[in-house]
Amino acid sequence: MPSRMRGRPWAIGATCAVVALAAASLRFLVTVGFNNDHFVHLVAAQQMLFGDWPTRDFIDIGRPLTILASAAAQRVIGPTLLSEALLVAAGFGLAAALTAATIVELTGSVLLGVGLSALEVAAFPRTYAYPKVLATALGLWLMAVFLRRPASVSRLIAMAIAVAVGFLFRHDLGLFLGLGGLVASVLGDQAATRRQRLRRALTFSAAVLALIVPYLLYVQLGDSLWNYVVTAWDQNQVEAGYVWPNPFAPDASAASRLLYLFHALPFAVLSVCLVDRRRGDWRDVFGVSVSVVAIAENFGLMRDLLEARVPDAVVPAMVLVGWLVHRAWSSTHRRYVAVPLTAALAGFALLVGQLGDVTENLNRAGLTQSIPTPSRLMERFADRAARLGDRFGSDPPSRFVLPLKPFFAYLDRCTDGRHRLFLAGLIPEVAYYARRPFAGGGYEHLNFNSETNQRRVLNKLTRETVPFVLVPSNNVADLEDLRLVSDYLKTRYVPLADVPVYEDLSLQISIDRTLPSISRDPETGWPCFL
Numbered sequence: 001m002p003s004r005m006r007g008r009p010w011a012i013g014a015t016c017a018v019v020a021l022a023a024a025s026l027r028f029l030v031t032v033g034f035n036n037d038h039f040v041h042l043v044a045a046q047q048m049l050f051g052d053w054p055t056r057d058f059i060d061i062g063r064p065l066t067i068l069a070s071a072a073a074q075r076v077i078g079p080t081l082l083s084e085a086l087l088v089a090a091g092f093g094l095a096a097a098l099t100a101a102t103i104v105e106l107t108g109s110v111l112l113g114v115g116l117s118a119l120e121v122a123a124f125p126r127t128y129a130y131p132k133v134l135a136t137a138l139g140l141w142l143m144a145v146f147l148r149r150p151a152s153v154s155r156l157i158a159m160a161i162a163v164a165v166g167f168l169f170r171h172d173l174g175l176f177l178g179l180g181g182l183v184a185s186v187l188g189d190q191a192a193t194r195r196q197r198l199r200r201a202l203t204f205s206a207a208v209l210a211l212i213v214p215y216l217l218y219v220q221l222g223d224s225l226w227n228y229v230v231t232a233w234d235q236n237q238v239e240a241g242y243v244w245p246n247p248f249a250p251d252a253s254a255a256s257r258l259l260y261l262f263h264a265l266p267f268a269v270l271s272v273c274l275v276d277r278r279r280g281d282w283r284d285v286f287g288v289s290v291s292v293v294a295i296a297e298n299f300g301l302m303r304d305l306l307e308a309r310v311p312d313a314v315v316p317a318m319v320l321v322g323w324l325v326h327r328a329w330s331s332t333h334r335r336y337v338a339v340p341l342t343a344a345l346a347g348f349a350l351l352v353g354q355l356g357d358v359t360e361n362l363n364r365a366g367l368t369q370s371i372p373t374p375s376r377l378m379e380r381f382a383d384r385a386a387r388l389g390d391r392f393g394s395d396p397p398s399r400f401v402l403p404l405k406p407f408f409a410y411l412d413r414c415t416d417g418r419h420r421l422f423l424a425g426l427i428p429e430v431a432y433y434a435r436r437p438f439a440g441g442g443y444e445h446l447n448f449n450s451e452t453n454q455r456r457v458l459n460k461l462t463r464e465t466v467p468f469v470l471v472p473s474n475n476v477a478d479l480e481d482l483r484l485v486s487d488y489l490k491t492r493y494v495p496l497a498d499v500p501v502y503e504d505l506s507l508q509i510s511i512d513r514t515l516p517s518i519s520r521d522p523e524t525g526w527p528c529f530l
Contacts, residue, residue, distance in 0.1 A: 015100065016097040016100050016101045019096050019117050020094055020096060021093065022093075023093040023121045024089040024090055024092060024094075025089070025093075026365060027088065028085055029364075029365035032384075033388075033394035033396065035128075035397050035398075036428070038127050038128040039397055039428040040426075042070055043429070043438065043443055044063075044428075045067050045073075045074055046071075047437055047438065048068070055222040056218075056221075056223070058438070059441055062172075062232045063169065066169050078389070080388065080389045080390075082385055085388045087130075088127045091131070092130050092133060092134070095134040095137040095138075096117045097117070098134075098140075099113075099140075099141075099315055100113040100116075102137070102322075103318070106319070106323060107325070112322055116318040116321060117318070119318060119349055120133070120315060120318050122349075122353050122358050124355075131173070132173060132312045133312070134169070136173065138166075139165075142155075142162045143159055143162075145159075146159045146184060146188065148282060150184075150282075156185060156203060156204055156207070160181065160204055162177060162181075163208050172300050174208075175296065180296075181289070182201060183289045184289040185204040186198075186201045187289070188285055231447070231453060241303050241304035243306065253307065255310045259302060259310055261317075261351070262298050265316075265320040265321065266291035266294040268320075268324060269291045287320070293316050297316055307355070321345075325345070329341070365380070396429075397429045399502040400427055400430055401430070403499050407434075407499065408433055408434050410523070410524050410526060414526070414528035414529055415529050415530065417436065418465055419468075420436060420464050420466045421437075421468050422439040422489070423470055424469070424470065424472070424475050424479045425445060425475035426446070427444070431443065439460070439461060439466040440458075440460050440461050440485075441460045445475060445482060448485065454485050458484060465515070467515055472505065472507055473507070476508070493511060493512055494511060495509075496509045496510055496511040511527065515527075
């Protein structure tokens with residue numbers, strides 16, 4: 001394998017630092033705003049700044065560290081989208097560096113590590129997917145570090161910490177990485193006895209459990225662990241939906257073709273390991289462990305809307321490609337595989353570039369309009385920072401934001417952080433742009449469709465100051481299905497305005513008729529509560 005750098009950790013570290021900086025810079029320049037789904041955790045982060053905590057005060061479906069990271073960025077840098085853009089860019093940059101480090105550790109080739117990490121970036125996962133990419137990259141890197149010295153307890157604990165971090169970012173990530181880590185702990189030391197393997201697996205499992213138990217206790221005290229699991233499961237079922245399109249159709253997308261390639265990669269690696277199982281190399285154990293993670297992520301993350309979901313599973317795919325390339329290049333028949341291997345890599349890179357729409361993203365970053373000199377790059381960074389720092393300067397995440405600007409201005413004049421908005425429908429961005437906390441402990445009706453959660457919502461509503469209820473017109477029937485919540489709202493709220501949004505879509509705003517006002521807003525004539 002060319003471009004070997006084993007024994008030169010400083011050079012590898014410098015290379016990974018350059019990869020991180022380049023990837024983070026590109027992701028930042030590409031970010032002109034966030035889509036609606038990103039605000040699911042971003043509005044929860046804002047809620048923390050208002051003093052509420054996940055699970056204890058509002059429903060969280062299993063992403064506490066994702067919420068906490070965004071809340072910390074908003075607190076330290078400022079409550080704007082610039083903070084989130086910097087966090088997301090840093091997350092993707094660090095993930096690319098960790099992937100490069102893993103592949104270099106695996107293959108000894110800096111060229112291959114940098115190239116495949118560049119493809120990881122070129123897939124352009126959506127902004128809200130950065131925890132999936134980052135947690136997986138961290139987990140696989142520490143897995144490789146452990147397998148180089150499997151007798152080290154400290155490295156085993158580090159691998160367990162990565163699993164716990166993945167679990168706190170998003171619970172299913174902890175499961176995926178935990179399966180791979182368990183395989184690594186059992187198979188890592190091939191000279192170990194069966195008893196030693198069992199002891200190492202139990203140590204790993206106990207370490208993971210010890211790390212996540214405090215959070216599980218927090219959940220039990222804040223709500224109940226059973227209701228927490230049921231709520232998360234119900235939400236997951238709503239979003240579930242696997243599709244298996246025809247990859248050979250003339251109009252087949254890159255996502256549909258990569259779907260099958262991503263599924264095929266781990267089985268290809270496992271087949272090679274099975275055929276050559278006496279090789280006795282730590283890389284084979286690593287290949288098996290990563291294959292387990294890949295299979296789990298492929299089935300757990302790649303669902304309907306493939307263009308958005310396939311990039312979520314990109315990290316294990318890139319590492320497995322690196323594994324296969326290394327094995328092919330290390331074989332005695334490499335002269336015969338060089339040409340087909342190069343062609344296969346080129347085709348794979350082309351599909352990834354199409355998946356990530358690289359040309360469009362480079363245009364968005366302003367890197368194709370002129371030669372990117374240092375001064376022009378600085379101008380691009382400054383322009384992007386100014387745009388993201390402006391409350392309404394970035395691209396709106398949905399059609400609701402711009403039509404509601406007058407309503408947001410009214411809220412600025414007549415309410416403050418004590419006044420909450422009850423949201424029905426998936427419109428978390430409305431509460432974020434309004435800079436007001438959401439009411440009832442839920443940011444959309446799907447959070448509280450069970451009777452248990454409806455009662456919890458009602459209990460909170462009776463103790464909160466909630467002047468307004470916001471219902472998208474296409475979610476009126478959904479709200480009616482929540483009988484307990486709907487009956488409460490009907491007895492207390494009256495229509496205030498119906499804001500047209502797009503074609504026949506509107507946002508119905510109701511106001512609490514029992515809440516005394518101090519004055520009337522001179523611009524709208526609506527009640528003022530300050």
